[in-house]
Amino acid sequence: MKKQILSRKAEETLYIGKIIGSCLTAGDVVALIGELGAGKTSLTQGIARGLEISESYAITSPTFTLINEYPGRHVLYHFDVYRLQGSNDLEDMGYEEYFYGKGVSVIEWAEKIADIIPETAITIEITFLDENTRRIEISAPEKRLEEISSALSKGGF
Numbered sequence: 488m489k490k491q492i493l494s495r496k497a498e499e500t501l502y503i504g505k506i507i508g509s510c511l512t513a514g515d516v517v518a519l520i521g522e523l524g525a526g527k528t529s530l531t532q533g534i535a536r537g538l539e540i541s542e543s544y545a546i547t548s549p550t551f552t553l554i555n556e557y558p559g560r561h562v563l564y565h566f567d568v569y570r571l572q573g574s575n576d577l578e579d580m581g582y583e584e585y586f587y588g589k590g591v592s593v594i595e596w597a598e599k600i601a602d603i604i605p606e607t608a609i610t611i612e613i614t615f616l617d618e619n620t621r622r623i624e625i626s627a628p629e630k631r632l633e634e635i636s637s638a639l640s641k642g643g644f
Contacts, residue, residue, distance in 0.1 A: 488632045492644045494621045500526045500613075501533040503623060506642045507611075508537020510635050513561050513589045518597030518604045521613035526621050527595045530613065534593055535563050548595060554585070562590035574600040609635070 494500040507530075511517070517534065519527040532546040540546070540559035549555040549567045557563040564585045571577065577600060585592050586605060597604055604610075609627040616622055625635060 488626065488629050490625045490632060490636045490639070492623050492625075492639060493616075494526070494623055496619050497526065497529050500529045500621060500623070501536075502642070503639065503644060504530040504533020504535075505537040506533075506638050506644070507609075507625075507635055508534035508591075510631075510638050511538060511561065511591045511609075513591070514587060515591045516586050516605050516608040517591070517593045518601075518608045518610045519593065519595045519613070520598050520610065522615055525613040525615045527613060530611065530623075531565055531593050531595065534591075535559065535565075538563050538591060553580070556590075564588075564590050564592045566592060566594040567596060568594060568599050569596045571596075571599055574603040577603065607631075 492503065494503055519530065521527050528548045535546045535557055538559040538561055540557045540563055544557050546557065546565065549565055553566065555565045607628055609625065609631060612624045614622040625632065627635065
């Protein structure tokens, strides 16, 4: 199942992320797909706020460190796998502890490691339509998608 919405500015993308983040629970994996500059990090910043991560944490893309951790209602494990060749590069770090642990994993450039993304993951593809507008397509197991869709509808999407 899929839900498609439009974001007309970065602040909306952040707000959409906040709504999604408020729906997330321990063990959730969010796979983000989209070209450079599409808004994956903005969406992740919103997800962090929805997980009640303090505004004092600047949520930045961990391009050079691979993963950043932030404490909140659930710990956010923010991955950026842009520089990886594939999922084999994650084997040594024990990614399973993150994906199947007590936190929420958000993975930018998830298409690079598609073979290890859990079937239960929430996949969000962000497509650049113009300078400000993005199409955000959310795929998830039916019950999770209904939950997220309901929250987004209540938030004006």
